[in-house]
Amino acid sequence: MQTAGAFGQVQTSLSFFVNAYARIAEWKAVVDRLSGFAAQAGLAGPVPPRGGVAMERGWPQVPLSVAELNVTTPDGTALIEGANFSVEAGQTLLLKGPSECGKTTLLRAICGFWPYSSGSVALVEGARMLVLPQSPYLPLGSLRVVLAYPAEEHAIPDSELRHALAKVGLGHLLASLDHVDQWSAMLSLGEQQRIGFARALIARPDVLFLDEATSALDEHAEAYLM
Incomplete structure (x- = not known):
C-alpha cells in the first residue's frame, strides 16, 4: 500500500509538467520575445533629439x-x-x-x-490617419478585441463589427466575435489583411495608407476591397 501511495504521489507530481506544458511553452515564447527585444534595443543607436517633419x-x-x-x-x-x-x-x-x-x-x-x-x-x-501594413497586428483576446483595436472592445456596436466582417468577406467569423484565441495563428495572412480592411471600415479614417496591405490576396479580392 505504501509503495502504491508513493507511486501515486510521484505520478501526480510528474503529471504537472504534462498538464502545464502548453503554459510553460507560452511563457518561454514570451520570455524569448522580450529577450530578443531587449537585445535589439541595446543595439539601437540613440534617437536624435531633433528631426522629423x-x-x-x-x-x-x-x-x-x-x-x-x-x-x-x-x-x-x-x-x-x-x-x-x-x-x-x-x-x-x-x-x-x-x-x-x-x-x-x-x-x-x-x-x-x-x-x-x-x-x-x-x-x-x-x-485621423490609419495605416494598414502587410501583416496587421492582432492582439490576444476575442475577435471583438481584434476588430476594435486600437479602440476599446466595447466601444464599437456589434452591428458595426458584423457589418465590417461581412463586407470584407469574413462572414464565416460572424459567430466567433466572443471567441478568445491567438488569431494571428488561427487566420491566414489573407484573412488577417481582410481584418485590416474591416478595421478601416470601422474606424473611418480621414487618410488611409495601404502598405502592401493586399499582398496575400488574389486580384479579385484585391479589386473588391479597394
Missing part, C-alpha cells in the same frame, strides 16, 4: 499635403529627396518603387514616426 494645418479640400520631404536612414543615406505631393478628398494616390527604396519609411515619416526626416506635412485639423 513639421506638422502643419491643412485645408478641408486637401486632407494631406507633403512639401519638400526628405527621408534618410539612421546613418544618413538618402532614401527620398524633395518629395512634393497632395491628396484631395476622395482621391487615391499610388506610390511605386522597387523593394527597399523607402516607401514604408516614407509613410512613417508622414505619420511623424521617423525622426530621420525633414520637410512639412499638412493635415486637416483633427484628421
Whole structure:
C-alpha cells in the first residue's frame, strides 16, 4: 500500500509538467520575445533629439499635403529627396518603387514616426490617419478585441463589427466575435489583411495608407476591397 501511495504521489507530481506544458511553452515564447527585444534595443543607436517633419494645418479640400520631404536612414543615406505631393478628398494616390527604396519609411515619416526626416506635412485639423501594413497586428483576446483595436472592445456596436466582417468577406467569423484565441495563428495572412480592411471600415479614417496591405490576396479580392 505504501509503495502504491508513493507511486501515486510521484505520478501526480510528474503529471504537472504534462498538464502545464502548453503554459510553460507560452511563457518561454514570451520570455524569448522580450529577450530578443531587449537585445535589439541595446543595439539601437540613440534617437536624435531633433528631426522629423513639421506638422502643419491643412485645408478641408486637401486632407494631406507633403512639401519638400526628405527621408534618410539612421546613418544618413538618402532614401527620398524633395518629395512634393497632395491628396484631395476622395482621391487615391499610388506610390511605386522597387523593394527597399523607402516607401514604408516614407509613410512613417508622414505619420511623424521617423525622426530621420525633414520637410512639412499638412493635415486637416483633427484628421485621423490609419495605416494598414502587410501583416496587421492582432492582439490576444476575442475577435471583438481584434476588430476594435486600437479602440476599446466595447466601444464599437456589434452591428458595426458584423457589418465590417461581412463586407470584407469574413462572414464565416460572424459567430466567433466572443471567441478568445491567438488569431494571428488561427487566420491566414489573407484573412488577417481582410481584418485590416474591416478595421478601416470601422474606424473611418480621414487618410488611409495601404502598405502592401493586399499582398496575400488574389486580384479579385484585391479589386473588391479597394
